[in-house]
Amino acid sequence: MDGKMVPEQAKVNANPPFLDKSHGLHSVKRFTLSVSKLKIFLGALAFSFFAKGLSGSYMKSMTTQIERRFDISSSIVGLIDGSFEIGNLMVLILVSYLGSKVHRPKVIAIGCVIMAVGAFISVAPHFIMGRYNYKSIAISVHNSSTSTAACLPTLSPHPAADNMGIYGNATTLGCGKHRASYLWLFVLVGNLLRGIGEAPIMPLGLSYIDDFSREENSAFYIGAVRSIGLFGPTLGFLLGAFCANMWVDIGKVDADSLMINSKDIRWVGAWWLGILICGAASFLASLPFWFLPRSLPKEGGERNIQAMPSDIYAITQDNHVKTEGRTQPPLKVLSAVKDFFLTVKKLLGNVVFMVFLLLNVLQYNVIVGSTSYEPKYMEQQFNISVSNAIFFIGIVLLPFATVGMFLGSFLIKRFKMGIKGMAKFACITFAVSYCFNLLYFIANCEPLQVAGLTVNYAGIKQPSFSQENLISSCNSDCNCEANHWDPVCGDNGVTYMSACLAGCKTSLGTGKDTVFHNCSCVGVSGHGNLSAILGQCPREKCSKMYPYFLAVLAISVVSLCLGATSLYMIMFRVVSPDLKSFGVGIETFCGRIFGGLPAPIYFGALIDRTCLKWGVKPCGGSGACRVYDTNAFRNIYLGLNAALKGGSFILYVVLLILILKRVRQDNGMGKVSQSTEKLSMKIPATGPGEPSSTETSVYEDTFL
Template structure:
């Protein structure tokens, strides 16, 4: 029964044609596509959520902390017990957890509804009546008297949603990777992992593209807010993508559950129907399926005595901070640095990821399968690519656009906030609750809002916003340029975004050419029965040293680069204006420093990778090496046969069965010396 498709006693003959590694790889890839799409969809809508609910980058970091909190508690357990529990069953619950995560993420919209008040802060969709902007007394916005702000509630809900996501990610990564690797021949592993990785990369593209599509509609698609998509008050339908992903995840959960506990080992034929007789009858245990009994702590100690695994693990933890940190903030960085809308920024990133990453993964996987380089060469190539990435990060520090020429930023107040209020707007009790910029073409300057521009009234005349009695706008200069001030940011002629996209695409291509090789190194550096445990340890430590630090570090960089904060009931909310030059150097400089430290441990991994053996070849059931079938070794003695069976569990059967010398002189998959 463990080798037949179905659930319980429902294992019909028709389903057995799907009990193949190729079919599972396809279904598993679709699940990973949706999982990745959900992850990157959050990054695509992140800036929209921040504007809608007044979330700072620190709040986003706390939300993303949930991605690491749940994996920390379950990764070690999943890695330890997945050796005996049905992996498709674990994967089924993982996909269901993703569905629950999507459903919980929609709850803030259900509770608070669309933000219509924000869109009408200055009469953007009003009935045409003039609005008095200069007030003698400060006006307290509605909702400030509540004991708990909507920002706290939304942060808590999204934190809970990410807890489900983090648990699901650990299950999919640990159980899925080992299930695939155990079901295919080692020589075919590069192609299978390349196929999975290539299809998985559709996920980021799907996530960003879905975000771009949904953000083109207003939060309530039936309502016209009367503002443009480039207006900072525009809030797209961020919740819509989660609803669509939940439906797709529910549909893929059932096929995942139907796969057998064990797919057919290479060269073993599986019956096309379930065996008759007692349902309690179990297949005879063979040396190929025997798992050495080993305590948790003993297995953990064995892993950390392996220098290749140890140095690769440290490198992985550091490099993942760079990969995830850049991925988290890339859309927001393009939006801020190059002054584009959230929808357009997501649209730029999606196709860029798909093209460059698929090409890189495909070339990397095909090269491994065709040339079969040694482990030392694979790890050396990875190091070389990381050095190229360091050079690209240095270049990115000098590619950007000029920052916003915001009136009032020339002098800083003692508390660090810019005194946007000038002499001409004094006494109007202006607030930074809403960012409605006004561009003055006379000097290409920007006023934060009509109130800060000294405008006493604002009127909507048949869709045209009329600014009246604006004391801070120089009339003489306006007459010289014959252009009137208008609502919105001044047009930016900077085209450096094209150079930035080209450089980041090159970085993505370089990174993906190493993905398959690095994955194979990680799986071959440990014995076969230790693979699930090794991945569990990796995920558990990633929860502490990767998933926690990267949102805090990169979020802090954006917060420290903020010039104007939203005034949310007297407390800072979302950031409206950034110091783009400071942000550019800090954003790429942090990645440069972390990756440079990672390369140090990567070099140590390269030094020890010469110990890796049996990188591609498989042991055959007959005990003959595939590449020596025409020259079988002499019959083994009884003692050598016993040692051969023991060696099989550590992945060294190929060395034991293909050699004509005694087994004790042969190297195993990894020699701990």
């Protein structure tokens, strides 16, 4: 009986039932079902790319708002920003290495849920801390029907002292019981969870597409998914601009009753609202993945299945073909660890790849540091609100970056660039971008003149700041609080830290329309009518230089992104095909641990060094910075970017030299014969997650 069944079974294996004409209807149904599931996966993955881009860019845009809300320094904000990288690094290598050994759709679904949980944890402090309060004499004036003097010669408490910043009244709460002191840790933990959840989306999602789609469709599908995902960062910055322009306690406080506007350094937008939206988007992105299978039949139906080895499909009892992908051998831990370290050694032994790795680390430092503090730089240098800065980043930086990437990819395809051409193209475009980057130094703006900080009370620039400079003969009898920041602009064009320090004796109007008169310090400089209004003084030159800055920024970004695709393709060409996916994992890991993690921290620490006036918490200790030395800020921020990009340019040149040398050596050895190329194209991939035959032939034809 067994002897009779063997030939029959062999016949079945040779001609799977659903490939037979008698089973044509079942074949069509099965093929249609697999294609529809692949399309569902493509749509779900595109939305997950959108969700993670939305969350990432929104959190970058909210760094200034988080700094002010929790009254912390830029270096601590950098630590919060870097916590995402810590979470990502905790699982990135593991996820990249395991690849198809796990149920990829479900792992992606779990990652999206973790991202959502992280978002909801991040917004918890908003519902714990209570309302955000700011110290302003205008609040007292608003509730008074009589003229209120900011300068009080007596020793009575100052009317602004009732508003004690974000913590409420210190005398009633007690300094040891401030719930807000370390609530920023919730944001840090939430950001860390977001990094953990995001890690599996790209490597597992893209490998799933490559495994179960046609070879000619794989690149198109991946490109479409990533293109749709690019809308996420753009909308994230636009959402950030919208939320930053709304008061933090929206729904609890009447916006018309506020005495400050979005240009004030004390302004805090509705940072928590956008995080809730991002969390909801991440949760919705997880839903489709729970219902997708671990594997799918290869796209292409009958033609692909005929080309598969017999061990890819199994015959069920009802004579149906069950295609679950190639059977994976059981994972042996010791063998896997040994193979892992051998693979790392082989990859890091490639000199060209090592240069690319160092270049990528410097690029990560520039990109992460710039995106984290670009809104703060634009706010301080060009006297615009944070919401406007975020908005312009969203409509200038990211769209122009997208245009540059697509145009660069088109030029590579149009001129059929090999590795030598791509290396030259990447080096030239980066050099152009670097030259435009140096033009940022020309787009300067006059520094803010603050009496007692950047200039003395006579309007003359002073070399350094000291606490004694805040008190002058014009306000010595006013009993002013030296650490209080409630700026007013004098008619002489000088900003004073408060109406009290301006020596103002009387006032007219209420709320935002309050005008202070008889300000003794305003007249010290020799001109003006001795009056002041709420807010910092405008800087005329800034409005003229800002469009120039945006134009240079746009050209620089387009030039940089033109060569981004070619640089990434070089990485694929300089490693052997079986190490491509692992090379991407190593590149991402090193970029994040040596760039994404430290960059926001040391950028923030250096920016903190340019602070002239720190806010003071009710119970002592420094809060958020109130005034920066704009010239020092500009020199440190732009100088750091220029130094990192200068190092990158040197590595670009080294990379080009090594590639040209390697190509000359390979040309001397001779190219691969045409018959060998054709033979390599017929070699099937040995399993999901490994390079396809097309990738192998491209590697041999281009680089050998």
